[in-house]
Amino acid sequence: MxxxxxxxxxxxxxxxxxxxxxxxxxxxxxxxxxxxxxxxxxxxxxxxxxxxxxxxxxxxxxxxxxxxxxxxxxxxxRNRVSGSVMTTFNAILIVTAFGLYYLGSETLRPWMSWIHIAAGFSVALWLPVHIFLGRRELR
CATH class of the missing domain: 1.10.287 (Helix Hairpins)
Known part of the structure; x- marks a missing residue:
């Protein structure tokens, strides 16, 4: 695709x-x-x-x-597993960004921040894998 x-x-x-x-x-x-x-x-x-x-x-x-x-x-x-991983990481990023912006809880904020950071770097690492697997499948 x-x-x-x-x-x-x-x-x-x-x-x-x-x-x-x-x-x-x-x-x-x-x-x-x-x-x-x-x-x-x-x-x-x-x-x-x-x-x-x-x-x-x-x-x-x-x-x-x-x-x-x-x-x-x-x-x-095609590429369902890596696509699902990409979708999951992006969903986590969206939810945690919403939490960081709108939730004022000082208890939840550090957790949201670390989860957001981890998911962000995970997307950056997983995107090339998803692309590679998708292009390999097309061949």
């Missing part, structure tokens, strides 16, 4: 921006706690803003991916 090049590029670009801003946020957040430099505090805010904007674009792309890729792949019985 190969995607059109422009759509594929948009998804790859959105995921890349999310990975870079998420990883950058982790570094900046860690640095702001050990450094009194205002640069890190400003970086945290800026990276989080860009990350949130990229997440909104990614939600649109994921929604568009359902009818053109996910449903067609499922019906054709």
């Amino acid at each position: 190969r995607l059109k090049p422009s759509f594929r590029f948009a998804i790859y670009a959105a995921f890349a921006v999310l990975l870079l801003t998420g990883a950058g946020w982790l570094v900046a957040d860690w640095q702001k706690d050990i450094s009194s430099d205002e640069f890190w505090q400003q970086s945290v805010a800026y990276l989080l803003m860009v990350h949130g904007g990229a997440a909104m674009v990614t939600l649109l792309l994921l929604g568009a991916l359902i009818p053109v890729h996910l449903r067609r792949g499922w019906r054709a019985r």
Whole structure:
């Protein structure tokens, strides 16, 4: 279920921006706690803003991916396991992002944050696997 090049590029670009801003946020957040430099505090805010904007674009792309890729792949019985893993990781990211943004609980927030970070890096590691397996199946 190969995607059109422009759509594929948009998804790859959105995921890349999310990975870079998420990883950058982790570094900046860690640095702001050990450094009194205002640069890190400003970086945290800026990276989080860009990350949130990229997440909104990614939600649109994921929604568009359902009818053109996910449903067609499922019906054709192709790449179901790795596609299900991708869908699960993305669902976890959406739920935990919602929790981080809307839940004010100081008890749940650290858990949501770590789960979100783990799922984000998992998507970054699993996406190339999903692509590789899908392309291998097409041959």
